[in-house]
Amino acid sequence: MTSSTTVRSPLRLYGRSGELAILEGLLARLWQGDGGALVLTAPPGLGRSALLRGAAAAHRARGPVLYATAAPGERGLPHSGLRALLCSATLTRPTPQSLLARLRELGADRPLLVCADDAHAWDPASRTALSFAARGLGAGSRVAVLITADDGPAFAGLPALRLGPLDDDAAAALLDRLTGGGEGVSGSVEGPGRRAGEGLARGAGLSGSAKEPGRRPPRLPGVTEGLDPVVRAELLREAAGNPSLLTGLTRHLTPDQLAGRTPLPCPLPGAEGVLAAHGDRLDRLPARTRALLLLAAAAQEHEPAGAGADALLLLRAGTRTGLPRDFLDGVLFGSAATEGFLQRAGSRVHFSHPLVARAVLHHAPPARRRATHELLATLLAETGDRATTSAPPDDRPAPLTSLVQLACAAPAPDTALAARLEAAATAPYPHAERSSALSRAAALTTDPPLRSARFAAAAEQAALAGDPARARALLARTGAAGEGATAPRHGLAPYVHGMLALRTGPAADAHEALLAAAVLLGPYDRRRALDALLGAAEAAWVTGDAPGYLEAMGRIDPTPYDRAFASYRAGMCAVLAGRTGEGRDLLRRCLDPVDPATDPAALLRSGVAALVLGEVAAACRTGARALAAVRTRGPDALLPQALEHLAYAELRAGLHAGARAHALEGLYAARRTGQPNSSVHLHAVLALAASVEGPAEACAAHCDAALAGAGPHGLAQPATLATWARARADLAAGRSEEAAARLGPLVRPGPRQGHFAARMLAVPCYVEAAVLAGRGAEEADALQAAVAEFTGWTARTADPQAPAQLARCRALLAPTEEADARYAEALAHHDRADGDFERARTQLLYGQWLRRRRRTREARTPLRDALVAFQRCSARAWAERAAGELRAAGEQGPSVRSAADGALSALTPQQQRIARCVAEGATNREVALRLSLSPRTVDHHLRNVFAALGIRSRTELARLLGPRAENSGWLQDRDDKFRANP
Template identity: 35%
Template sequence: MAETRGNPLALLELSRSGRAELLGGFALPTAGADALQERYERRIRALPEPARQLLLLASADPTGDAALLWRAAPLLGLGLEAAAPAEEAQLVEITRSVRFRHPLVRSAAYAAGTAEERRAVHRALAGALDDEGERQRRLWHLATAAAGPDDQLAAELAEAAQGVGSRGGMAAASALLRRSAELTTDTRLRVERTLSAAQASLDTGAFETALGLLARAEALPADALQGARIDLIRGRTDRAARSGREAPAALLRAARRLEPLDSRLARHTYLDAWSAALVAGGLADPDSDLAAVCAAAGAAPPPPGAPTAADLLLDGLAALINDGTSAGRPPLREAVTGFLDHEMPTALWLHCGVLVANAALSLWDYDRWEAANARHVELARAGGALAPLANALNVRRVIALWRGDVEFARELGLEESTVKQVTGTRRVSYGDLFLLAYRGHAAEALPLIAESSAEATARGEGLGLYFTDRATALLHLGLGHYAEATVAAVRAATGDLGPFTAQALPDLVEAAARSGATSVAEAALARLVTYTAGSDQEWATGLEARARALVSNGAAADRHYAEAVERLGRTRLTFELARTRLVYGEWLRRERRRADARHHLKQAFEEFAAMGADGFAERARHELLATGEKVRKRTADTVDDLTPQEEHIARLAREGRTNAEIGAELYISDRTVEWHLRKVFGKLGISSRKELRDAPPHLLSRTR
């Protein structure tokens, strides 16, 4: 931001230089043949030698640490006076930090040095860094200064890559491991470190870099296990980048190849294959679809020693498809507990996070569904693991929508879109689809849903088709187009996509019952019971009760509706509760119990309007009018809107962030944060952070 002065085009250009440089300084300035860079090079070469050397030194450390620059300069015989000609030429500004006039000046300064001069400045930077507090950066500079292979330095780099933590995370680990592999003389160890670098690059979303590293590894003599791991990482890369029908087959082959070589890794690979087959859905090849993967996983050798949480996760997911919900539930419950209640390695969370969330979803456990996903998002963000983050955000938006927090889902959508753009990940955004369905504007929604459906079909992403069908069904349910909703819901409920199939069945019951297709509704209810039977979760029992009410009459229907409202009212599933109040109110009106109907319909209308589910809100409004209630469309004319900045700050404060943390994230001062919060409190009619945390999510929604 400092060097580009916030110029959008310059920021975009800088971002292409590599995430490792931006996230902690583990990369070199990108050299190019840009005409502007060439002009800067000519100006730099015309400077006095000490000034040129100082610019080279500054360019070699992309952190802009002025204190480090002045500690390293004497090691090259440079003093403070060396900066004057470069500053007078307006090429650099050195105050508390080092700021080049333009990112291309940094690249030009580095390109203007000879190979030996570059190695010298990196040695100087390494000598000026503290081995205790800045060990990774020191090693990086030492490695860059190395003129040839160095096994000891390579080993230190590989070790440092395991603990880069927040300084660049996976991007830094990939950069350190790549250099470690280049400095390694032992062929087998070189392949090993190259594969580790490829996996780290994959996690950052640098898919082309990962594939390039795999090509390097293939060019070296690799043992059988390393060859199988090459297949594994290539399959994972294909799954992350394209999510198509080819990924399940590649990962299934890798898992079978790994069985006699590393049974634990083979089981982890079966989890990859299960995830890929789920995403491919009905578009997967029959020999690598979900049933085929589960059959292969079930026949695989048992894990060595006591089963881990990942083993239980695989066993439960396989049983879910092979033997049904009742068989899959015990190991899945134990697996989710293992991941959430015990310390698990970050790498395992990044690998299994979406599946852990899916396991909790199959248990109808909303709180653990959200907790598993929140942990996945947190770890992916902290480590810069952009490929897992794209998937985790996709899930997080759906979770937010189900609790009625539409504005938070929209905010997450901006982050998801950015991450997908940066990584090149191509997958349907499930949150986008449900947002379209919530809004209830068919003229806008249907073309976009159709476009998503066509893209998913072209990629072989069957799960994307499932979500387009579910979004279509929800859209038409909100609009009262029950026949159209039934057609879409039937498609969504076809086949077996584990927990997702179960989620589609309540929509099908409602659509079919309202359209007069009683036999279809009853068959859907019977299928739903196979997924909810034995569950102790209010979500499952509440939806089952609602479905039973929709196909019942008289006192039985009344009893089931009341039970559904009571059970879902004890959950945070605001959307499902509002839907239940709506159908109950509709039934009560037809039973001529207008006062009771108005009670439920009014609450449903208020909840739908607050969350922005305009289609369902309008359906509830029409029913209210039919009861004789005077009601107008929801507006916010009397509400003081929060500005986008105020809304963002309010949400961060609601999550428990301090003023300092909010200021650091938004690049504003603590005092500015406090000033915005005072305005937020005034507009919302509250006086403290505690009241902000307790406020309903829709109060933080902008209504302009």
């Protein structure tokens, strides 16, 4: 034991703002005269000692600190802990009562902080006395006791704070400091003003959250600035949120290894200290508990990460090794405790932290560990598993789980066992299990080219399982393929790199990588070569590269494949090459596959064909089937795409609520499986849904997210959809000028032209926005050209809304004497198609057109129908726009009133509309454009509005009517300008 009143605090803590706040509160109460006690519990390496030292350093300026830390060699000496803690202030009779009295005496003049580090390792008498004294302190004691201990019961009954692993942000921030890649901010959330725990952090010399200006954080000696992203992900995964382990792993890697120039060693060095600390805990456990923990840790080796171990398998294994049945039942199925090491969840048994399982295996003698794996392999071979039970008992191959256990037991490379593992991994096991088996097969392989090929195959399975970080780590262990027996696998690593880039990186990079991989794989692996070319085509599609799409699809020889695939390939190529009639005939052969066993990828291609044709109902049906197939058969990595395709089809069909629900689920799936490109597409779909349902803030947020990801990765399709969504939200709010400015570049020829598969969908919105903004004359040629192109597209598509939208565009551009008939034609087309939203938009425009020609009585019917339809499909902003038109047409029913109508009841309908537009931040000119008035008329009405409401500025009007958050800031900036001249 050692004692000190001068405590060195660490330079920084990460991700502990909550714990720092709790300690700051305890110290604040101590300084006010109220003592207390707190036990910081955590497995080794999570920073409990660092927090204790920080609290001690923060208290030093206010009073004395008694600080003692455990010394393993003194654990057997009675009262050694108390003697080290009190140092010169020794007790004449070291009893619990005398310790409490002595602490009260030491804290009589100034508040006293008692810090007992790793007190679980003290001798029993000292632990008992410390617990008694800590429970006896409280209000008026002027003494606080802080104890750090493991998760055991040594200090049960005292207030405890358990430390968990660092979250992802905090662990990443710590790694940045260790490698010099960042400024070392903490993992807590940044924000203005005083942060929780900031005072304690500052007093202790810790990093609460703000970085120190002008100083670079210290880093490990010899570490370079460049940290390879794959190495970064592997370090974070291996450390599992343990800051001490992360520091140890980083310290033991060379600059070249950190930069990705040389492969990482396997296993990674640097974990010995943390694992040894866990081993000390294990040594204090009963022998039968240690035996069960070893069985549980070994049984997890053939399971996917985080799945735990099968309790029934542990019961059989424990019984076979002679463990008492009542002990096994109590731990695995009852309420018996294992000192916090194991947790139960149904029929699965989990370790409290992944490092505990690693420590158990690391601490066990090698011979005993191998015997445990061999026992489990025997038990698993006896029962078989779900992938092999269909075979007769005599012919059944060894199950994959049994082979993995044998691989864990292998003391050296084993060529035969590696080959058996690879062969078994071709069976229909879950992709995560196949990846684990293939990586173990690679580890047992001595031939470098074959070893690399097996690591690449393991990476492919990890990617299909939705774990791209693991896939990249496995790819980093592949080397250049050599000549000879492994020639068919030369292109496997480039193929996996390309497929990962398709979901996580620049799409143009994925296109080129997959084309190259297809060339390497073509002579040997027809299936993967086809997938590579289809992936290259998909990458070209999302970037808007029609020639690149045709190049990739043109390299596919359709002869070996079924008629549906050959029709899909030929049809898509024909459509993109301008032979639309031929392409439509071919694509119709791909719709609604009748085979119930059709694989998910084929169903997704069928859905794409349906959308290209405009058969939105068929696209919805096929999308639902594809989603069901992915949920049933996998792979997990395909789930975000299945949800995205279905959501987009539902948007085209006007099913906005369903599209939003599926897109949100897809967004969560994309984040869980590490697919940022899929997240971009799904944000664009959500933006389109929000442009109908609202609120405007949600639409803007999803648009921003989509555009932020689409730009760096060259994703033209979601960028076009997000821009269209924001323009449609502008239209709903009456901001036709902004909408026209956004949509013009998308639909007109030029370098900013939108994606070839999406730009025609935005033409009706562009025509509406340009006409309502008064751009009909200045953009007449562009509008006519857009409508002409849309006319050709309408003739080619089966989209049921297209004829009605075309008629609506023509009505907007028609002279007065023709517009009535054009609107009637558009509504007749709507009657033959589903979709409340598009019909309501036509009715809104028609009613608005009638009202502005002073045919107000006639205008009320289409405007009322539009309002009801918008309300039915939850298009809130559009319903408000229709209600505003109805008010201007003289309608005063309850359905057109809003919460602000009480304040506006003294105004005329026209004044109410002007007031609402101004409250949203529109200028007089913008209001005039929206309402087809002159600026002088708006100015006249606005003066009367101010007089009637007793206000003097636009800001006051915005407050009165509840301005939108996005407008409130700049309204204040413009207030002075308009106060004198509104």
